[in-house]
Amino acid sequence: MISLEPVARPEAPLARRNPVAKLAAALVFSVVLIATLDPVAPAIAIAVELALLPLFGVRPRVLARRAAPLLVGAVGVLVTLVLFAADRSGRILVEAGPILVTSGVLITALGLVLRMFAVALPGVVVVATTDPTDLADALVQNAKVPARFAYGALAAFRLVPLLGQEWQMISMARRARGIDAGRNPLTRLRLFGSTAFTLLVGAIRRGTRLAVAMDARGFDAATPRSVARRQRFGTADGLLVAGAAVLSGAALAVSIALGTFRPLIG
Amino acid sequence: MTTPTTERWRTIDVIVAAVIAVAFGVIFWAWGLLWNVATPAFTFLPATQAIMYGVWLIPAVLGGLVIRRPGAALFCEAVAATVSALLGSEWGGITILQGLIQGFGAEAAFAAFRYRSFRLPTALIAGALTGLGAAVFDFFVWNGAYALGSYRIPYALLTIVSATAIAGVGAWTLTRALARTGVLDRFPAGRERTAI
Amino acid sequence: MAGAAHRAPTCWQRPRDREWGPVSAVRLRGFGWRHAGRKRWAVRELDLRIEHGERVLLLGASGAGKSTLLAALAGLLPDDSGEREGSVEINGRDPRAARDRVGSLFQDPETQLVMARCGDDVAFGLENRGLPAEHIWPRVDEALRRVGFRYGRDRSTAALSGGEQQRLALAGVLALRPGLLLLDEPTANLDPAGAALVRDTVAAALDADTTLVLVEHRVAEALPLVDRVVVLAPGGGVQADGTPEAVFAAHGAALAAEGVWVPGHPVPPRQATAAPGEVLLAAERLALPPRLATVSLTVRAGEALAVHGPNGTGKSTLALLLGGLLAPGVGRVTATAALADGDARIPPHRWRAPALAGRIGSVFQDPEHQFVTSTVADELALGPRRGGWTEPEVRTTVEALLDRLRLTALAGANPYTLSGGEARRLSVATALATAPRLLVCDEPTFGQDRRTWWELVELFAELRDHGHALVAVTHDTEFIAALADRQVRLEHPATLP
């Protein structure tokens, strides 16, 4: 079932930071790391991320479960590299037809996989520790996002678990009406398509009514909105973003100092 | 040609744009549940991955075609990316950046027609440009270490073709199918139904 | 923007003036509305004055245009969604301009909830009106208390049963302290205790400055709240208008015949005359935590079983379990050979869909969940066609059902554009079309006018008398009194999560 609730302990020192600050920090941290293809900088970054984990109140098991799909991606990277690596320098380890595995290929693969984890984990941590309502509040109050868009999107987000249930309801209703797919993949695909279309139609209809209900409660009024839930962007929040920039910059600096740095472009 | 709709977004525009994105988030989630046996196979076959790419880009083009307001495609894809960051969550914050870049592609197409044309050619161009955004992002960010001629360039081209075919044609077809159900009656896209 | 919100606007120092508004009089002159894509006018040639402080009960058969009229008063009929005639004014202004003094609660609570947490949802309207934060939360708490909400502010709105949502939506409206209160079947999904509570809440919220327009099919319960009754004529215009006593004395019998629930016109009971037959389905120590606590029951042929109980006790969940649509968490559901032939050893939730649909018919609490086609007629024909009936057989059945449930004029309409009562009837009719041996219905009579209600009771009774079984989840005590042969009551477990 879909759940959008944060899974971390909310009172952890960094989980309590302003959602916009957390999001900005995660983006800064990730974007800096994208710049390199070497294994050293991401390895340092992952170490930093894991060390900070307790401060976010995220249990390693939760993180592992959320990041598990990345393993599939890692295998994908490996397979693609073995077949299509640009750089096949180094000692030859395996050679069989189009498959040529060298030590250079393995180092590149290691770099790519580590980079993938290093770039993704900050986002996973932020998502795990942030409530969507708080994020919308902070976007409006601290990032000057127009309230109509932030709360409009938030109201639509509320539909995510509902639409998840709706998907099951539509499937049940189809079953109750005698429609099921059995084992034939083509029938399954067709049933998936028709269920998805029904979901989309229902979602838009629901959205239309939701918009009416929101207007009925004054959402489109010209009066300036007030805020019931205050979000503050304090010094600690600024420090979090700055800290993210410094730490990822440091990881890059170490990699440059060690001579392992491989810029993304060039 | 319809008159340009550049006035203020109505509440229904904001909500339906966001809801389209959210619904696709849920549809992709359900797809993962249903086909979780088959999906890893896609991951191992880079070509199929690029061929399927357009599916993920449908919300941007659909949002633009339905809402018909400046920023609709961008907003839709940004929300869609945020939803997938929240649901799948394995790619984290980068998805949002990627979504914005893709959304800019579709947005540029609609802007080029000054938000006056929402016919098939516009949809195709919107699909192609969204695909271009996705392809450029992947070309530099994710595929940097792969061979240029045998992987990066074909992958980028396939992505653009897929986006044009699936996101462009798909979103256009979907808009017409949605209009027939009457859900778009409060949008210009739905009112063209009676005119046809 | 955030800064401006924190300066308390001066108008809040004169709250009565701004919030309540001194006058909330309504004027309709030749008003009419036709929904886009419809030939018939939903409302037409309506001349009506509602004075400040009046409490009006709006009556009329299902589809007479009551919800449409309320939407017009709330300023929620956008020009691009239909065609307008005549005029509506609130305090001499267009309803859209008067919206800040109008509070409305519609038939469907789920789409009225905006936020993820209950407290935030009640606060939403107050924020939109720019009320300073320090005034918001006391008002939220007060509104939640007034509707008897069982959970705290932090409860997720997604984790509420239909009835709980309705209560929350009402809190969101009451928190705004509207001068004109528009309520469209506010108790339709509530258990009887909850419905009484909501009526008391509304009664307490009304003062000399609050005008009320209430739509409610069950007149007897609504009468203590109102001092005037307006009956909409199906073809347009007003059929009767005056004090409840005057209207019912002059037109009582005629209105009852047309479908209005007139007090003092009771319906005859329609219990089974024969003893129940063989067991069709048995639930043994069935549970699905946390949605449903343990329950055991049997369903027999030729018997109507009513399941009732407070909101959120898992009645709908039980219906899905009995309908073979949800896998039990604990315990099991077993079908006998009388229902399932050779499949009796397999639990119903594992049957193939076509086999299931031929044996157990399900009607969902939310009718829209179950529509799969794009017209009313196709919706009815779907089951029989999949069951392999011949085309003439399908046509006869569809026509008979359309006629009995008065949907013939809507045969070509999209199911999603129907009025609340029409959609409910259609969803029941789809399950009736294939005449399955066991019918599981979730709130089959909610939002029905008296005439259709009686038609439904008759249809169910006929099926039962032909040896079919009916399980009806319902809050409708009159329905239970009229039809049920046996009752099962679900209660909240002693300890709540």
Ligand SMILES: Nc1ncnc2c1ncn2[C@@H]1O[C@H](COP(=O)(O)OP(=O)(O)OP(=O)(O)O)[C@@H](O)[C@H]1O
């Ligand atoms: N969005 C819509 N599009 C098209 N037709 C509609 C729409 N909403 C309502 N109608 C039609 O307008 C007519 C009046 O509907 P309305 O919902 O006002 O009835 P009602 O009196 O509230 O009925 P009920 O008691 O069943 O709720 C119905 O025939 C209905 O099918």
Ligand SMILES: Nc1ncnc2c1ncn2[C@@H]1O[C@H](COP(=O)(O)OP(=O)(O)OP(=O)(O)O)[C@@H](O)[C@H]1O
């Ligand atoms: N899909 C779901 N996931 C989790 N909890 C649910 C789900 N559906 C319902 N619930 C919860 O389970 C409980 C029982 O819900 P259910 O809808 O079965 O109640 P009900 O008796 O039909 O109530 P009502 O009379 O209001 O219709 C409620 O507290 C509800 O919040």
Ligand SMILES: [Mg+2]
């Ligand atoms: Mg109605």
Ligand SMILES: [Mg+2]
């Ligand atoms: Mg229920």
